[in-house]
Amino acid sequence: MLVVNPYLNFNGNTEEAFNFYKSVFGGEFAVVMRFKDGPEASKLAEKDQNKLMHIALPLGPGNMLMGTDALGVEEGGMGLVTMGTNFSLTISCESKEEADRFHAGLSAGQEGGGPMREEFWGDYFGWVKDKFGISWMISFNPNRP
Known part of the structure; x- marks a missing residue:
C-alpha cells in the first residue's frame, strides 16, 4: 500500500x-x-x-x-528554511518502478531535485519540487514490509 x-x-x-x-x-x-x-x-x-x-x-x-x-x-x-513552508511529503513506494513513475510524474516540466538512486541508508530515493512548489521525497526499501 x-x-x-x-x-x-x-x-x-x-x-x-x-x-x-x-x-x-x-x-x-x-x-x-x-x-x-x-x-x-x-x-x-x-x-x-x-x-x-x-x-x-x-x-x-x-x-x-x-x-x-x-x-x-x-x-x-x-x-535555511522558512517556517510554514518547511516540509516535504514523503512517498513510500512498493517497488522501484513505482518510485520511478511517481518521480517522473511529479517532476514533469521541472528542473532540479535529486534523481532516483540507491542511498547509503538502504533506500532507493529521490526528491523533486513539483510545478506547484510542493516538495516530494520518494523512496523504496525492499526490506520494509
Whole structure:
C-alpha cells in the first residue's frame, strides 16, 4: 500500500521539536541519525556534526512524522528554511518502478531535485519540487514490509 507521510525541516532545532512531539503523541523514535554518522561527515563543520540528518516518530500504524536539521547551502544542504513552508511529503513506494513513475510524474516540466538512486541508508530515493512548489521525497526499501 502506498504511504504518504510529512517530513519537516528545521533550522537546527529538530531534536527539540521532536522531543516535544514525542511528549505530545507518545511512542519511541524509530530512527535517530546524526550527520556525523553519514558518509559525508568529514566534510561538515564541527558545529553541524551532531545535528539530526533524519529522525522518525511513529504516529500509529503506517504513519510516521519525520524530520531533519536543514544545513546551509554552503555546508552542502538545502539552505535555511522558512517556517510554514518547511516540509516535504514523503512517498513510500512498493517497488522501484513505482518510485520511478511517481518521480517522473511529479517532476514533469521541472528542473532540479535529486534523481532516483540507491542511498547509503538502504533506500532507493529521490526528491523533486513539483510545478506547484510542493516538495516530494520518494523512496523504496525492499526490506520494509
